[in-house]
Amino acid sequence: MPGRLGEMDRRHFLTLVGLTSAGMALPGCGMGKAAGDAIVIGSGFGGAVAALRLGQAGVSTRVLERGLRWPITPEGDTFSTSLTPDWRAHWFQEVAKPPLDVGAVFGLVQDIESGPGVLEVVEFDHLRVYGGAAVGGGSVVYGGMTVQPTKDNFERVFGTGLAYDELDEIYFPRVRAMIEATRVPEDLFETDWYLAARIARDQAAKAGIDTAFIDQACDWAAFRGEVDGTLTRSALVSDLIYGGNSGYKTSLDRNYLPAAEATGHVTIESATEVLAVRRHKRKWQVDVQRIDETGAVLSRETLETDRLIMAAGAIHTPRLLMEAKARGDLPDLPETLGRNWGNNGNGMFMRSHLTENTGPQANPPVVAHLDFDNPVAPTLVEHAPIPEIVTRNGLMHLGV
Numbered sequence: 001m002p003g004r005l006g007e008m009d010r011r012h013f014l015t016l017v018g019l020t021s022a023g024m025a026l027p028g029c030g031m032g033k034a035a036g037d038a039i040v041i042g043s044g045f046g047g048a049v050a051a052l053r054l055g056q057a058g059v060s061t062r063v064l065e066r067g068l069r070w071p072i073t074p075e076g077d078t079f080s081t082s083l084t085p086d087w088r089a090h091w092f093q094e095v096a097k098p099p100l101d102v103g104a105v106f107g108l109v110q111d112i113e114s115g116p117g118v119l120e121v122v123e124f125d126h127l128r129v130y131g132g133a134a135v136g137g138g139s140v141v142y143g144g145m146t147v148q149p150t151k152d153n154f155e156r157v158f159g160t161g162l163a164y165d166e167l168d169e170i171y172f173p174r175v176r177a178m179i180e181a182t183r184v185p186e187d188l189f190e191t192d193w194y195l196a197a198r199i200a201r202d203q204a205a206k207a208g209i210d211t212a213f214i215d216q217a218c219d220w221a222a223f224r225g226e227v228d229g230t231l232t233r234s235a236l237v238s239d240l241i242y243g244g245n246s247g248y249k250t251s252l253d254r255n256y257l258p259a260a261e262a263t264g265h266v267t268i269e270s271a272t273e274v275l276a277v278r279r280h281k282r283k284w285q286v287d288v289q290r291i292d293e294t295g296a297v298l299s300r301e302t303l304e305t306d307r308l309i310m311a312a313g314a315i316h317t318p319r320l321l322m323e324a325k326a327r328g329d330l331p332d333l334p335e336t337l338g339r340n341w342g343n344n345g346n347g348m349f350m351r352s353h354l355t356e357n358t359g360p361q362a363n364p365p366v367v368a369h370l371d372f373d374n375p376v377a378p379t380l381v382e383h384a385p386i387p388e389i390v391t392r393n394g395l396m397h398l399g400v
Contacts, residue, residue, distance in 0.1 A: 036306035039064060039286055041274050041320070044137020047311030048256035054307075055263030062303070063260070063268045064288060067091070067134035068116055072247040076232025079118065079243030082387050087115030089242045091133035092295050097121050098241055099130055099348065116271070116293060118243055122315055130241075131313050135270050136253035138313070139179075141241050144217040144249060144364045145382055146181040147400075148172050153378050178259075180250045181215040184366040188223065189213075193236060193362035199354075200383040200395050204369040214382070216364050222248040223362075238387040240363045248364070275300075277308065277320055278329035284308035314341070350386070352394035359392060361385035369397075 038054050040047045043065040054061040070078050080089040085096035089112060096110045119141045122129040132138035149157075151164045175181070188194065201211040218235075223246075225231030231246040239245065247254075260266040275287040283304045290298045310317045322338045324330040363385045372378040382398040 037061065038307035038309060039284070039303060039305040040309040040311055041277075041286070042137060042311035042313060042316070043067075043135050043257060043268060044132055044139060044252065044311060044313060047137065047309065048139075048252040048260065050309045050311060051260040051266050051268075052256050052263070054309075055260045055266040058263075058265055059307070061260075061266045062305075063257075063266060064272045064274055064286070065135050065137075065268060065270045066273045066291075067118065067132070067137075068270050069135040069253065069268075070118065070140065070243060071253075072245070076234070076245040079234075079239070079245050081234075081237070081245075082239050082242060083237075085110055085112055085242060087113040088117045089119060090117040091120035092116065093121060097128075099128075114295070116291075116295070119241060129315055131315060134243075134253070135268060136251045136257065139217070139251040140243050140249070140253065143240060143382075143384065143398075144181075145368070146176060146179070146215040146217055147368070147380065148215075150372070153372065156378070176215055178255050179217045179252070180219065180255070181217045182220070183213040183215055184218075185220055188220065188227075189366065191227075192359060193227070194366065196358040196361040196385060196395060197365075197367050197383050199356050199358055200369070200397075201367055203395075210370045211367050212370055213366060214368050216366055217250045218364050219248050219250055222246045235363045236360070238361055238363050238385050240385075244363075274312065274316075274320065276327075276329070277310075277324050278327075280304070347399040348384070348396065349399065350394055350396040354393045354395065357392055358395060360388045 037060040040051050040054070040061060040063045043051070043063050047063060047065075051061055051063045072078050078088075080086045082098065085098075089096050092114050094111060094114050096112050098109070116133070118132065118134040120131045120133045122131070130141070132141045134140040148168075151168070154162075154164050154167075184194070189197070204211050222231055223235050226233050226236045226246050226248070234244045234246040235248045243249070257268060261268065271291050273289050273291060275289060277287075278285045283306065286303045286305065286308065287300070288303060289300045292298055310321065312320060318338050318341065321330065321333060325333045325337060365382050365384050367383050369381040369383070370379075371381070380400045382400070384396045384398050386394070386396045
């Protein structure tokens with residue numbers, strides 16, 4: 001999707017939205033009444049998996065997604081870049097705000113044209129929350145590290161009510177296979193592109209902290225294409241939070257969601273914002289609005305369904321439910337709804353002015369430092385590559 005927002009014609013927008021090819025599937029279309037139908041709000045990690053399983057079960061399913069589809073183009077110009085953000089970067093926002101406090105110092109905070117970009121920023125008084133706004137949700141903008149918890153740490157949080165051994169034997173491997181999460185090939189890790197990761201590993205070893213390779217949802221063939229010059233440089237220049245133009249990210253729009261559509265029972269409706277949910281007699285009702293490339297409302301309607309899957313993310317799922325409770329549309333929701341809300345566990349920090357030249361730092365991140373005997377809490381610290389413009393003598397980390 002090259003060019004500025006104002007240059008995108010309506011046909012191009014509708015192609016991205018997916019309305020011209022997919023149509024508007026009606027609830028229950030194409031299947032027996034006994035199976036019922038479903039609506040999934042959101043196409044990120046929860047929504048994509050739910051849509052596939054519903055489709056495989058023969059349930060006619062509509063996936064409602066506010067964002068657009070972002071297919072990787074042969075020209076390698078689908079997404080905005082980290083250093084030159086534009087309207088493709090943020091969801092209807094006029095200033096690009098990457099999740100780096102040093103962004104303003106190094107010119108990464110820039111004025112942009114408002115448009116339906118891939119990364120939403122929600123501002124609170126003392127909190128800024130980032131989330132995906134695209135078909136594929138957060139998988140389009142995340143770092144791709146796929147960390148399986150140890151049994152001890154898993155049961156420390158969840159107890160033994162969930163069978164870890166079954167997850168370990170069946171479900172964790174199933175996810176890794178679906179999103180092609182593998183560890184960085186050794187020959188790539190030994191190149192200059194991962195010099196910073198090796199420096200981080202060596203410094204951790206001096207501190208007596210173990211380092212482990214982490215499964216990464218990455219197409220390493222695309223990474224090699226960047227190295228040999230056959231694909232647009234994206235991973236190699238630390239493009240990550242606004243998507244990856246080479247296609248190095250194996251995001252959900254490239255695996256779970258196409259598989260769901262291939263069942264013949266799932267339709268993805270993009271550029272569709274959910275306004276409200278409620279229970280009406282024996283059905284769920286969902287108020288939606290369709291928007292254009294400027295955010296203007298094209299139409300509004302109320303959809304009905306037998307099953308409703310709320311997968312709108314950490315901000316919007318509780319928001320929609322709390323609003324429904326406040327209106328009296330879902331009065332039986334518990335009083336604890338919306339309480340004890342927190343981030344996803346990451347504390348981001350950067351170490352600068354190192355004596356080592358950390359050089360260009362390629363994404364995706366591939367190593368993490370393990371301190372499970374930490375007296376405060378078991379800790380995993382990811383090495384997170386940063387754009388070279390930020391520093392050639394620094395390392396950024398995400399402590400979980």
